[in-house]
Amino acid sequence: MTADRQTFVTHLECSMTGERYEADELHGLSRVGRPLLVRYDLDAVKAALPKATLEARQTDLWRWRELLPVRHTGNIVSLGEIETPLVPIPKSSGSANVLVKDEGRLPTGSFKARGLVMAVAMAKELGVTKIAMPTNGNAGAALAAYATRCGIETIVLAPQETPEVNIREIAAQGARVYRVNGQIDDCGAIVGRGAAEGRWFDFSTLKEPYRIEGKKTMGLELAAQFGWKLPDAIFYPTGGGTGLIGMWKAFDELEKLGWIGSERPRMYAIQASGCAPIVRAFEAGEEHAERWEDAATVAAGIRVPKAVGDFLILRAVRESGGKALGVGDPAILKAVDDCAKKDGLLLCPEGGATLAAYREALRTGEVDEEERVVLFNCATGLKYPMPEANAAVDRFAEIDLGAL
Numbered sequence: 096m097t098a099d100r101q102t103f104v105t106h107l108e109c110s111m112t113g114e115r116y117e118a119d120e121l122h123g124l125s126r127v128g129r130p131l132l133v134r135y136d137l138d139a140v141k142a143a144l145p146k147a148t149l150e151a152r153q154t155d156l157w158r159w160r161e162l163l164p165v166r167h168t169g170n171i172v173s174l175g176e177i178e179t180p181l182v183p184i185p186k187s188s189g190s191a192n193v194l195v196k197d198e199g200r201l202p203t204g205s206f207k208a209r210g211l212v213m214a215v216a217m218a219k220e221l222g223v224t225k226i227a228m229p230t231n232g233n234a235g236a237a238l239a240a241y242a243t244r245c246g247i248e249t250i251v252l253a254p255q256e257t258p259e260v261n262i263r264e265i266a267a268q269g270a271r272v273y274r275v276n277g278q279i280d281d282c283g284a285i286v287g288r289g290a291a292e293g294r295w296f297d298f299s300t301l302k303e304p305y306r307i308e309g310k311k312t313m314g315l316e317l318a319a320q321f322g323w324k325l326p327d328a329i330f331y332p333t334g335g336g337t338g339l340i341g342m343w344k345a346f347d348e349l350e351k352l353g354w355i356g357s358e359r360p361r362m363y364a365i366q367a368s369g370c371a372p373i374v375r376a377f378e379a380g381e382e383h384a385e386r387w388e389d390a391a392t393v394a395a396g397i398r399v400p401k402a403v404g405d406f407l408i409l410r411a412v413r414e415s416g417g418k419a420l421g422v423g424d425p426a427i428l429k430a431v432d433d434c435a436k437k438d439g440l441l442l443c444p445e446g447g448a449t450l451a452a453y454r455e456a457l458r459t460g461e462v463d464e465e466e467r468v469v470l471f472n473c474a475t476g477l478k479y480p481m482p483e484a485n486a487a488v489d490r491f492a493e494i495d496l497g498a499l
């Protein structure tokens with residue numbers, strides 16, 4: 096092996112047909128237009144990496160390197176990908192057993208950093224010099240940051256209604272960013288056109304194989320943080336579903352390493368009722384999800400009308416005994432407000448969606464308060480509009496201090 100460190104990738108595999116693809120070559124989707132999954136020699140990982148060795152390492156994303164695809168240490172492009180904390184929110188959730196995995200602490204303020212740090216490192220390793228991507232905001236920001244850092248040129252297309260802060264952070268971090276009068280899949284179509292003409296590499300969600308590997312680290316981290324016994328349920332705000340698919344894959348790999356048993360958390364895919372294609376397909380018993388027309392929600396990160404990995408999301412949710420659940424914008428905003436006011440943790444709207452869904456699930460008996468539940472807060476609440484706070488004090492007038 097010419098690599099300057101050991102790595103265990105054997106090949107890639109079509110998630111639909113199982114067809115085999117060579118590692119160390121640039122790939123997009125499989126021949127049937129579905130995501131590719133990275134496969135490892137897990138027996139070799141098991142022999143090379145005793146659990147104690149892993150546990151003795153610094154707790155960042157790269158402690159999992161044997162289970163990650165990057166071959167050459169020199170291709171790792173890092174902005175400090177920490178293990179994110181599990182924060183209890185007893186008052187707003189109504190249970191002492193609910194923990195928020197706060198992904199807002201990651202570089203660029205969202206868990207998109209996990210996927211993009213890996214995908215960009217692999218793009219660098221495989222010689223890509225120009226990348227284009229459709230985004231609802233956070234993915235574009237993470238791409239811009241990591242790609243700029245290693246000299247890859249980026250073009251980012253975002254729906255018209257993408258929050259201003261996202262557009263500006265993408266531009267500030269060195270990408271060329273454009274608003275498009277349409278939804279994220281309309282942006283994706285333009286990216287696809289340029290990719291077909293050989294102008295750039297297409298970094299759309301799940302259209303390159305390595306974002307899943309980065310997102311997989313959420314599942315690896317959870318296993319370690321829970322002492323190798325997974326929680327009872329995970330509530331994941333689902334757009335493209337990369338994280339849910341990635342965690343499900345991580346659990347299988349950990350079981351094959353003998354680090355966890357066969358028990359799995361119930362996986363709950365949470366969507367906004369204004370854009371809930373996965374919920375609709377789940378309820379209809381379908382394997383694929385139709386495009387959701389006229390998508391609208393305050394939770395921009397999960398405003399994804401059509402997901403290329405729909406069948407993988409639905410499969411994981413069903414195998415786990417979980418569900419796909421929709422929540423309305425008022426419940427989302429109420430959950431964000433409650434969590435900040437009662438527990439001091441400012442969630443993003445997508446994180447609020449998981450709390451709103453949890454509270455509804457508690458009410459209907461879908462979960463009980465004794466169960467250990469993880470809610471994903473995928474981005475820092477600071478990137479999103481907050482309620483106005485306009486009160487002022489005139490220091491030249493008489494001040495009623497008791498009224499402050």
Ligand SMILES: *Cc1c(COP(=O)(O)O)cnc(C)c1O
Nearest residue numbers: 233334335336337338396445473
């Ligand atoms: C991208 C994003 C999501 C959805 O994540 P997927 O893994 O693509 O389903 C949820 N919340 C936020 C804040 C996001 O940026």
